Amino acid sequence: MIYLDNSATTFPKPESVIEAMSEFMRTTCANPGRSAHKMAQETNREILMARMELSQMLGVQNPMQTVFTKNASESLNMAINGYVKNGDHVVTSCMEHNSVLRPLHYLQDQGIINLTIVSSDDEGFVHARDIKEAINWETSLVAITHASNLTGSINDIEEISDMIKKENIGRDKNIVLLVDAAQTAGFADIDVTQMGIDMLAGAGHKCLYGPTGTGFLCVSENIKLRPVYRGGTGSMSESLEQPDFMPDMLETGTLNAAGIAGLRAGVKYIDQNQVSKLREKQQKYIARLIREFSGIDGVKLFGTRDASKRAGAVAINIRDRDSQEITHLLSSEYDIATRGGKHCAPLAHKRMGTLEQGMVRISVSSFTTDKDIDSVIQAVRELAKE
Structure with missing residues (x-):
C-alpha cells in the first residue's frame, strides 16, 4: 500500500527505531526507577538519554522539565488541567484539535474557566492580533497549535509569543503560552527557549518517527503544574504525597520504556538526517x-x-x-x-x-x-x- 496518512502516524518507521525497541525488549526492559539491579539501571539510563536528546532537539535547557507521556493528547490534558484554576480566562483558536478543545470545553461547561475561541483567516492561520484582542486581565493561558492537523498551515508562534510578552508587562500573573506541536516536532525548527514557549506538547509517533504510545510535555521551570495523576513514581515511596519535583511529579506509573527507547532512536534519525x-x-x-x-x-x-x-x-x-x-x-x-x-x-x-x-x-x-x-x-x- 502507498501510505500517505503520515499526519496520523508515520509509516514506515526507520529500521533503527525497530531495532532499538527489539534490542531493548530482549536485553534491558526492566522497570525504571523501581529497582537497583543492573537491568533497571540500564533502563533508567535509556530513559535519561532519551530525555536529554529530545530536550536538546527542542531547546529545553533543563531536560528534567521534559516529561514522557503516552501521546500528545495526554500531554495537552496534563498542561491544561494542571495549570488553569477556577475563574481563569483561556484563549484558543478554531483550528485546534479536540485534544485542546474538549478539555477546555469541559472546564468551561463546568463553570471553572471562561473561554474565548478566536477565528483563523481563510488559509487557516491564526494571528497574534486576533489573540491580543481576546486577551483580558483574567487571561492565564493561550493554547495554540503550531500547525493545523487539517490544513497544515503553520502559525507564527514567535509573533504570538512576542505579543504575549508585551501583554504580560504590568500583570500580576503572566499569561502562559501552550503550543500543540503534534504536527511539527521533528518537522519544524523548534526551540522553546528562543521562541518563548512556556509549555510544548507533542507526539512521538508522528514526525519524530517513534512508536505509537509515546508523547512528551516540556514545561518551563517557572511553571509548576498540578499533577493530573497520582501514584507510584519510584521516588519518595515512604510518602503519601505526590513528589513535587520534575519529572517525577508528572510521570506516574511505569513508563513505556520500550517505546521511549524507540522514540530516542527516532530523535537520532532526525538528528542524523537533519x-x-x-x-x-x-x-x-x-x-x-x-x-x-x-x-x-x-x-x-x-x-x-x-x-x-x-x-x-x-x-x-x-x-x-x-x-x-x-x-x-x-x-x-x-x-x-x-x-x-x-x-x-x-x-x-x-x-x-x-x-x-x-x-x-x-x-x-x-x-x-x-x-x-x-x-x-x-x-x-x-x-x-x-
Missing part, C-alpha cells in the same frame, strides 16, 4: 501536490498555497462528494492510504465550510517517494472525472 533536509523534501512534495491539484477541475484545495508555510499535509475535496467515500476509493481501488472525515477538528471544519463533507488529507513523510506522489495525483485526477 530537520531542514527532511522538511525540504516533504515540502517539495507538498508544493507539487498543490500545483497539480490546482489544475484539476473539481478539486478544491484548503490552506495556504505556499508550501514553505505548511506542514507535510494537503487537504482537498472533490466537488461535493463525501470525503470518506473518496478515501475509501483511494484505498480500495488504488491501494493508497489517506484520511477523510473530520480529523478531530470540528471547529476548523466549520471555519472552512466542510463540517458535513469533511476533507481528504494526504500527508507525506521522509519515506514518501516521487512514485507515491505520481500515483495519488493520477488517482485524484481519475476520481475527479467520475
